[in-house]
Amino acid sequence: MFCSPLKTPIRKIFQKIRSEDQEKLRQLEIEKLQREREETKSKAVRNRKGRTPRKRNGNTGGQQDPVEVYCRIRPLDNPDAEVCIKPLSPNVVQLCPSENSVAATRNGQLREYQYTFQHVFDEYTSQKAVFDYVALPLVEDIIHGKNSLLFTYGITSSGKTYTMTGHPKDQGILPRALDVLFNSIGGLQAKKYVFKPDKMNGFEIQTEADAMMERQKKDILPGICPKTPSTPRMRDKIDFADQGRVCDPSKVEDVDEDCSYAVYVSYIEIYNNFVYDLLEELPYDPITGYRPPQSKILRTDGNDNMYVFNCVEVEIKSPDEAFEVLYKGQKRRKVAHTALNAESSRSHSIFNIRLIQAPLDPQGEEVLQDSDKVCISQLSLVDLAGSERMNRTKNSGERLKEAGNINQSLMVLRTCLEMLRENQNNAAGKMVPYRDSKLTHIFKNYFDGDGKVRMVVCVNPKAEEYDETIHVMKFAEMTQEVLVSRSQQVRFDLGLTPGRRHLNQQHRDAVVKAQELGDVPIPVMTYSLGSSFPPLELIHADDSKTLNILADFLQDRYNRRQTLLLDFEKKQEQFRAILIELEKENSELKGTKDEMESILDKKEKHIKKLESKVQFLEKKQDGIQRNYREIEWEKRDLENKLQDKNQRVLRERNEKERLKADFRARLEMNNNQWEQNLEQERKKMETAYGGQLFENRRRMNLLKSIVNENGQIETETKFKTPVPTPRGGRQTRTYTTPGVIQTAKSDTDVSKIGTPRSRTATTSSVVSSARSMQNLNRGTTPAKTAPYNTRHRRSKSSSNAEVWLDHKPSTHVKLDTVLQPEMKKKKSVSKLEVKDTKDASKYCLTTQETTSNGGIKTKLYKGDVLPTAGGGAAVVFNDLETLRQTSPPRPRKRRSSCPEPPADLEGDWTDTETRCAIAMEGHAHKRTKSSYGTRV
């Protein structure tokens, strides 16, 4: 089938293809540019991730500061108790031994010792004062990118934990430090996960988009889909405000606003010289409960800093979050009840606050994506376990072991500091045994590196504590002599506009306002050189103060101008680079455009060619369609004719069927007619036979008497005629000579009987004539009584005209019997052929068999040959002659009047008759209903 062509739309299709091609080219160009940009971006990201972040970018500048030691005396539990220590001045304490002290008993004299510290806090000093004095400068340092270590030292129950942590209502250094830190950087914090730990003590920077993805993954999604109970999350949130916590309002002023900040905390303890992570989520087993924590190992990072490997660091965004972490860690901390302290710390705890800061990008929007410009500063707040005398604590078992380890680690700390001092004073260069204890190993960086180290020596003024306190004082005094390198404040001199975060915020606010007001033009970002000039009026000629203020102001203004110029130049450079890039892109695009235009020209030419080809094909298609229509008409015409013929054939077939049925009906009618006629004939014959039978019997008796007289002839005559039963079946009636009655066993027997009569003759004597019997029979039998085929009449010609077909098998033995059948005209055959039956009207079959007494019995079956409708012949047997040859003749005996018939007569006769039913014609036919003959 051909489709109808769409001539006009083809042009439109071509135009569409052309425009699609152009569009595709444009898209390809855009994709190419995007790919190039992404590649450059990913290269930048790869370069960024490959670097290890620097810990800090300041240098020591060769300056050193001694470890600052503060002394805090706790109040007595019993105000009336004797004291062994009293502050003499803000820096000096005096240690007075009690009379019971070991030193007093040993020396026998009560000697007083004075110790000078950075500051001495008496028992009335508040937590706030201690914090402001000791820890606030350290918080300032951490914000300025410096490291600091603050630890509390003292004997057990001297107030170390109280000083470091305090109570919710009376907070110690740690919570206050967190408060101040968040008060200072709260609004300058980067979004969560912008700074991400690299698990090697460093941090990497993520874009805000990546950080948002991580927030969704870690914080939002687990909240939406809570974890299974087998891995319990953090304990329920604690509201610290409910516990009466009062925030410290202090704030560090000098914070770089053009930086972004993030706070990470970790909480570890050193217990029995093993490091444990107090914030680690312990695996939970429903049967055994929480699994015990695994100790951590210490490692050195790329900057030779010690850190706890695989330690959990939590990013916190508010003091409350920090307190949750602190609370969680404290619950896990090893605390025990001892004789000297109800809640004695059995481990050294270290709470690390790490502040990560990085400058903002030039727009003041996001963190600058440069890992080299990241500063990590750390404040370690350490609550040491208290040294204790074994005999005083009366510890045993586990507590005793703990105490041993605590004392051991404190001893190592003492040794390390002594060694350091010695090295610093004498340049001894001895190896400091930091590795002897985890406590000293972990703080190695603070003593070897730069930063600030402060110690608060806590003292219990109880007189009984004198002997131990004196050791603490000695250690504290010695520690003050150890020098630690000073850190420099971090400054990111990148030449970026100072105050860009603030300006950006102002600009954003202005844009929002302008959008709200509608018509007002959107303001552009402006840069300022700082505040206006200070008052310049000189009070007197030597007013150096005003001049100094002016000089500072001008210096600051100059600095700002320089920074702005730098920023401007940098931006110019960037702009130029972008312009060059764009110019390159432009020229490349021009080249591509020319290329594309030439491709387009080629394609247009190709399209024109295709259009002319299409026109030619359209014409060709028109011609083909015309032909197709004509063929279509012809086809339809032929189909109509074929349909007519089919109908005619169908009609004729129906007519034939009808004729056939008609013919069959007529045939059946004729058959019925014939059957009725036959039935009538049969009935007539039966009535005729009745009279004839009587006559035959009479004659038979006559014949018997003749035979008896001569004693030579034995004759038996049997007639079997089927008589119709009242029910339409057949009944067999046997006629025989008197005294011999034979009855057929069944209808089958009757049907087997082919001839109505039989005769037996012996040849051993002269004989009577069977012929006379034959004639007798023939004379009494009416010709028309033949029951088998009414259509073929028996020949009525004389015996002279009869032509016999004498059928003798080749094995026939000729006997010299006197009595022979009379066959005037005969044709002898040993093998019967159909053609032999053509001229014959009579048929005789001769068979021979030996008898039991050695004689030969010859049987002659005779019958009429009748032509059949199929062109063959049928033999109706009607006579049987039996010739017996016996030897030698026995003396003559008088026979009984009714001799017994031979026993085998009936069977033989029947058997042979069956054998005679041989097909003589070349084709098969159905058996007729007649039981007297066999049609062949």
Ligand SMILES: Nc1ncnc2c1ncn2[C@@H]1O[C@H](COP(=O)(O)OP(=O)(O)OP(=O)(O)O)[C@@H](O)[C@H]1O
């Ligand atoms: N300055 C102080 N003002 C009021 N109470 C204090 C002070 N110092 C300590 N205390 C109290 O003294 C007790 C013991 O103090 P703390 O637990 O802090 O001692 P410690 O040195 O940490 O002991 P340990 O080494 O055994 O852990 C606590 O009940 C605490 O409240």
